Amino acid sequence: MDLQxxxxxxxxxxxxxxxxxxxxxxxxxxxxxxGSWAKLSKSTSARTAARIYTTVIRGIPELLLILVVxxxxxxxxxxxxxxxxxxxxxxxxxxxxxxxxIGFIYGAFATEVFRxxxxxxxxxxxxxxxxxxxxxxxxxxxxxxxQMWRFALPGLGNVWMVLVKATALxxxxxxxxxxxMSFVAxxxxxLPFTFFLCATFLYLGITIMSxxxxxxxxAWTNRGLKPAKV
Amino acid sequence: xxxxxxLTIELTVLSILCGTLLAIPLAVxxxxxxxVFWMPVYGYTFFFRGTPLLVQIFLIYYxxxxxxxxxxxxxxxxxxxxxxFCAVLTLALNTxxxxxxILRGGIQAVPTxxxxxxxxxxxxxxxxxxxxxxxxxxxxxLPAFSxxxxxxxxxxxxxxxxxxxxxTGVARIIAARTLDVYEIYLTACLLYLGITYTIxxxxxxxxxxxxxxxxxxxxxxxxxxxxxxxxxx
Numbered sequence: 001m002d003l004q005x006x007x008x009x010x011x012x013x014x015x016x017x018x019x020x021x022x023x024x025x026x027x028x029x030x031x032x033x034x035g036s037w038a039k040l041s042k043s044t045s046a047r048t049a050a051r052i053y054t055t056v057i058r059g060i061p062e063l064l065l066i067l068v069v070x071x072x073x074x075x076x077x078x079x080x081x082x083x084x085x086x087x088x089x090x091x092x093x094x095x096x097x098x099x100x101x102i103g104f105i106y107g108a109f110a111t112e113v114f115r116x117x118x119x120x121x122x123x124x125x126x127x128x129x130x131x132x133x134x135x136x137x138x139x140x141x142x143x144x145x146x147q148m149w150r151f152a153l154p155g156l157g158n159v160w161m162v163l164v165k166a167t168a169l170x171x172x173x174x175x176x177x178x179x180x181m182s183f184v185a186x187x188x189x190x191l192p193f194t195f196f197l198c199a200t201f202l203y204l205g206i207t208i209m210s211x212x213x214x215x216x217x218x219a220w221t222n223r224g225l226k227p228a229k230v
Numbered sequence: 231x232x233x234x235x236x237l238t239i240e241l242t243v244l245s246i247l248c249g250t251l252l253a254i255p256l257a258v259x260x261x262x263x264x265x266v267f268w269m270p271v272y273g274y275t276f277f278f279r280g281t282p283l284l285v286q287i288f289l290i291y292y293x294x295x296x297x298x299x300x301x302x303x304x305x306x307x308x309x310x311x312x313x314x315f316c317a318v319l320t321l322a323l324n325t326x327x328x329x330x331x332i333l334r335g336g337i338q339a340v341p342t343x344x345x346x347x348x349x350x351x352x353x354x355x356x357x358x359x360x361x362x363x364x365x366x367x368x369x370x371x372l373p374a375f376s377x378x379x380x381x382x383x384x385x386x387x388x389x390x391x392x393x394x395x396x397x398t399g400v401a402r403i404i405a406a407r408t409l410d411v412y413e414i415y416l417t418a419c420l421l422y423l424g425i426t427y428t429i430x431x432x433x434x435x436x437x438x439x440x441x442x443x444x445x446x447x448x449x450x451x452x453x454x455x456x457x458x459x460x461x462x463x
Contacts, residue, residue, distance in 0.1 A: 059426040060419045061387035064398050068419065071405065072412035168282035172391060179284060186292065193293035200281045200289060207280040 003194070006185040010195070013181030014202050020098050020167045020177055021206075025160055027103025032110025039115050050111065057108035062101075063169050069101045070094070070173045098170035098177075106163045113155030118144065120151040150221040157214040164206055178202060234400030235421060241386045241396060245321035246379055252326040257333035258359065271330065278327030283385055286324055291316040291392045317389040325382045332378060336371030337363055369440050376433035380426055387422075397421060 003010075038050035057065070074090040081088045121144060129139045171179035182199040186192045256274070259267040278286065294301060294310040301307040309315045340363050348358045390399030401418035405411045 056423065059423040061384040061398065061422060063387045063390070064401070064415065064418055064422065067398070067402065068412065068415040072415050075409070075411040165282040168284040169388075171284070179282070179288075183288070191296060193289065193296035196285055196289040196293050200277075200285050203281045203285060204277070 003185075003198070004189050004191070006189060006195070007198075009181045009185050010178065010198055010202065013176060013178035013199075016095075016176055016181075017164075017167050017178040018206070020095065020102070020170060020175070021160075021164045023099040024102040024106065024167070025163055027099060028106035028110045028159065028163065029156070031103065031107025032114045035107060035111030036114035036118055039111060040118055054108040054111055057105055062105055062166050063172065065105055066098070066101045066169055066173060069104075070097045094170065094173045094175040097173060098167070098175050102163060102166055102170065105166070106159050109159050109162075110156065113152050113159060114148065116155065117148045117151035121147050153214070153218050153221055157210070157218075160210060160214075161207060164210070165203070168203075231397070231400055231404070231417065231421075234395055234397040237394065238383070238386050238396040238398075239425075241317060241321060241389060241394075242379070242383045244318050245325055245386075246382060248318065248322035249325035249329055249382075252322065253329035253333060256326065256330045257337060260330055260334045261337050275327040275330050278324050279331070283320070283324055284388055284391065287317065287320045287388060287392060290320050313389070313392045313394050317386075317392065317394055321382060321386065321389075324385070325378060328378050328381075329375065332371045332374040333367060335374065336367035336369075339370040340366050372433070372437055372440065376429070376437075379433070380429055383426065383429065384422065 035050050035053060038046040039054075041047060070092055074092055077090055078088060125143055125147075126139065129143045134142070167177060168179045171177055171183065174180070178199050182195040186195040189195070256271050260271045260275075262268050290310075291313060294316070298307060301310055344362055344366075345358065348362045353361070386396055387398040389396050390402060393399075395403070397418055401414050405414040408414065
């Protein structure tokens, strides 16, 4: 395929896409851990807050949320500041906005994954841990977290796959990731099909590589466990 | 705002309808044991599920321009020039790929004994599908299907990028003109939220109706009651 010397742009875009995806995933995992802790906590207000978070986020399209955060937040902050008699000009960085918004959205999905993983831990082990006199912190660190990852991994892999695809949306806020780079290259060369097809294959490449990686990670976290005999 | 809402709903219904009609025969091919049948369908679903919807929309809407001559010769250019047609085509192809996999799960969940019993009674393949497999497969697939409808409904917001004035598109234009950015966007958010949970409620009602005979001690639709929307992928 003749890319007329624009191939490097796709490559640069791919790097940004991977960077956005990895950073957003880190945000999502952190929010997911906090969210699942809140959902399972004894405090009613924490549970309500977590419930509102997951309900609202899953009911609104990602694109609209990105637009709200990128265009809505500065205006909101500016008008609040104006009301208080300040004058500030706020310009959000597209990379940070993209990472935070996507991380925030998929944090809601990660919350559900982690909640399921916490609940999958054998309650007998938690009882045993408190019986031998472990503090809550020790229990979390030694019993809950190490096992939780094993239960959470398949679900997190799923979140990652969808998250990678969602990064294409941050191209609407002018971040130079794979989609926008292909768009720019296409405008210059007038070869839309060629460039978008290349972008498609690059996304497919990420998907395939993630699947392979997930397979090995799952095998690694399940080491030492007897596979079920069917 | 209202006209945008109408377009959003119109796109959702049309794409789900076309997508489902396309997915049913493909799902039958997908569960075939012959590689000639299932391999191409698997390739199709892998492609559409493994890439972002936005790329697919661009590939069809902008990409068709590269084959303008060919399409003009075929008389199809008038269709591909329209963002509306491209949007429905992409959304339908995309959702069909997900529905194929959902239906495959449903078909494979039908107990083998029933299929064997059907064959033993001398049913033909098509009669077996019509009387034994599909009625149950659709019921098994319904929770996942409702999820897919919600995801498609939300995905329609992407058509605003190819100039269509759906709910998101209208919100963007009004926000740009009036500068009441967050009020407009929040209104759009509330509308999406309201419709999403209306769809969730409608499907739940439908599921309870369909699984009436399963209720009781075993609790047919309890498992997915807890999570209204789970991730598709």
